[in-house]
Amino acid sequence: MEVRTRFAPSPTGFMHLGGVRTALYAFLYARKNGGRFILRIEDTDQERYVEGATEVIYDTLKACGMQWDEGPDVGGDYGPYIQSERKDIYLPYAEELIRKGKAYYCFCTKDELDERRRAAESRGETFKYDKHCLHLSQEEVRRRLDAGMPYVIRQNAPTEGESSYHDMVFGDISMPNDTLDDMVLIKQDGMPTYNFANVIDDHLMGITHVIRGMEYLSSTPKYDLLYEAFGWDIPKYIHLPTVMRDASHKLSKRDGDAYYSDFISKGYLTEALINYLALVGWNPGDDREFFTMDELIEAFDVKGINKAPGIFDVNKLTWFNAHYIRELPFEKYLEMVTPWFDSVFDGMENKPDYRRLAELMQGRTEVFGLVPGMVSFLRQMPEYGDDLYFNKKMKTSAETAGPVLEMIRPVLEGIDDWKEDIIHDRVMEKIAESGMKNGAVLWPLRIAISGLANTPGGAFEIAYLLGKDETLHRLDAAIARLKKA
Numbered sequence: 249m250e251v252r253t254r255f256a257p258s259p260t261g262f263m264h265l266g267g268v269r270t271a272l273y274a275f276l277y278a279r280k281n282g283g284r285f286i287l288r289i290e291d292t293d294q295e296r297y298v299e300g301a302t303e304v305i306y307d308t309l310k311a312c313g314m315q316w317d318e319g320p321d322v323g324g325d326y327g328p329y330i331q332s333e334r335k336d337i338y339l340p341y342a343e344e345l346i347r348k349g350k351a352y353y354c355f356c357t358k359d360e361l362d363e364r365r366r367a368a369e370s371r372g373e374t375f376k377y378d379k380h381c382l383h384l385s386q387e388e389v390r391r392r393l394d395a396g397m398p399y400v401i402r403q404n405a406p407t408e409g410e411s412s413y414h415d416m417v418f419g420d421i422s423m424p425n426d427t428l429d430d431m432v433l434i435k436q437d438g439m440p441t442y443n444f445a446n447v448i449d450d451h452l453m454g455i456t457h458v459i460r461g462m463e464y465l466s467s468t469p470k471y472d473l474l475y476e477a478f479g480w481d482i483p484k485y486i487h488l489p490t491v492m493r494d495a496s497h498k499l500s501k502r503d504g505d506a507y508y509s510d511f512i513s514k515g516y517l518t519e520a521l522i523n524y525l526a527l528v529g530w531n532p533g534d535d536r537e538f539f540t541m542d543e544l545i546e547a548f549d550v551k552g553i554n555k556a557p558g559i560f561d562v563n564k565l566t567w568f569n570a571h572y573i574r575e576l577p578f579e580k581y582l583e584m585v586t587p588w589f590d591s592v593f594d595g596m597e598n599k600p601d602y603r604r605l606a607e608l609m610q611g612r613t614e615v616f617g618l619v620p621g622m623v624s625f626l627r628q629m630p631e632y633g634d635d636l637y638f639n640k641k642m643k644t645s646a647e648t649a650g651p652v653l654e655m656i657r658p659v660l661e662g663i664d665d666w667k668e669d670i671i672h673d674r675v676m677e678k679i680a681e682s683g684m685k686n687g688a689v690l691w692p693l694r695i696a697i698s699g700l701a702n703t704p705g706g707a708f709e710i711a712y713l714l715g716k717d718e719t720l721h722r723l724d725a726a727i728a729r730l731k732k733a
Contacts, residue, residue, distance in 0.1 A: 251283025259301035287319030338440040411469035515616025529558030632699035642687035649692035650730035696726035
């Protein structure tokens with residue numbers, strides 16, 4: 249039997265990280281078992297449809313390295329792969345269920361249902377449909393249909409006994425049938441509900457393994473009742489633990505940690521995000537943490553999926569991301585960091601040497617979005633306190649800094665060929681001549697021209713990047729300030 253998995257997102261906006269992980273596991277399982285990975289767009293909820301969201305799904309999966317074998321844009325033997333284009337498929341199946349006594353027409357209005365829901369809540373009960381329309385006679389049903397009364401088609405779920413199924417992660421699961429609601433299969437607009445369409449489509453598309461979030465654990469018995477009513481084989485189930493921000497909070501749009509695009513816009517690498525996301529809820533069975541996509545395919549095993557929610561730790565993701573950035577070829581890093589440099593230095597007459605700045609920054613970059621804040625001092629001198637001149641190890645202070653800066657200023661002014669190695673040699677010669685220790689001079693020099701205790705590179709690198717005029721301008725400002733103190 250050929251393994252066939254599917255990812256079936258709704259085009260309602262950006263891709264949630266939980267959805268990306270579901271797609272990833274479905275992709276990995278298909279590839280690991282020599283099967284096929286199918287993309288299906290489930291757009292039956294037209295009220296939530298967002299223009300352009302389908303393209304977002306395509307772009308995200310492609311960027312993550314998850315190319316589908318069948319789908320709306322690549323075709324396949326089981327299309328169309330967009331549910332709204334399959335609209336005419338579903339009603340005949342629902343009508344077949346009606347003939348078998350497994351479904352029925354429901355004419356209850358929204359107001360009637362709301363009233364019953366309020367009554368149930370007042371009794372402290374959970375509302376579920378009371379099968380009111382199941383008891384209508386065939387003649388009454390026909391009269392209402394002929395009169396054009398709006399209706400939905402509901403599943404006729406059993407009320408006695410229990411339903412059981414096996415999940416490859418959570419094991420054997422049983423549920424009392426009296427807890428099952430008569431879910432709607434066909435809505436008033438003629439469109440199928442997600443719950444009905446996904447069963448029909450999974451069968452018609454030959455899906456062998458349904459991989460989805462654990463929120464569907466309680467709905468699965470209702471799906472199995474549909475498979476059994478039609479006499480179809482039931483696929484194998486792999487339900488995935490929820491992706492959480494911490495033990496009690498889900499990822500949220502408000503906190504900016506819910507969507508794939510949130511992290512890409514912040515400057516995280518897709519490769520790092522996918523590598524880390526694979527480990528949120530799955531363990532490879534050893535101590536490995538870094539995987540290429542091919543290595544993930546080779547290592548993936550459903551037995552490694554946890555039952556407990558997976559905690560998405562942004563700090564751990566950042567650690568992963570820093571590793572991936574360090575491993576980038578330098579030219580690739582330069583290409584990727586350049587737009588972030590531009591966001592700071594655009595409009596400057598004399599921009600810093602990007603190549604040299606990138607050399608200093610690559611080992612210090614954890615997330616590209618943090619780069620502007622780390623290099624903005626090169627454009628504008630930040631506010632700083634004279635206490636920064638104090639360094640116990642270097643034995644420096646604001647009192648000792650003034651004379652040191654006055655000593656170095658003419659050395660820098662006398663350099664015509666403003667290159668980093670020349671700046672280094674001239675300043676070091678002066679330090680040796682003065683008999684002072686290197687740190688006693690270089691620390692106050694760095695503070696004076698950067699205003700920061702932590703910088704990419706030391707005094708020589710910063711002076712080179714600033715250029716001669718800006719370096720002398722900042723040095724003069726620091727000397728004047730210290731004299732007033």
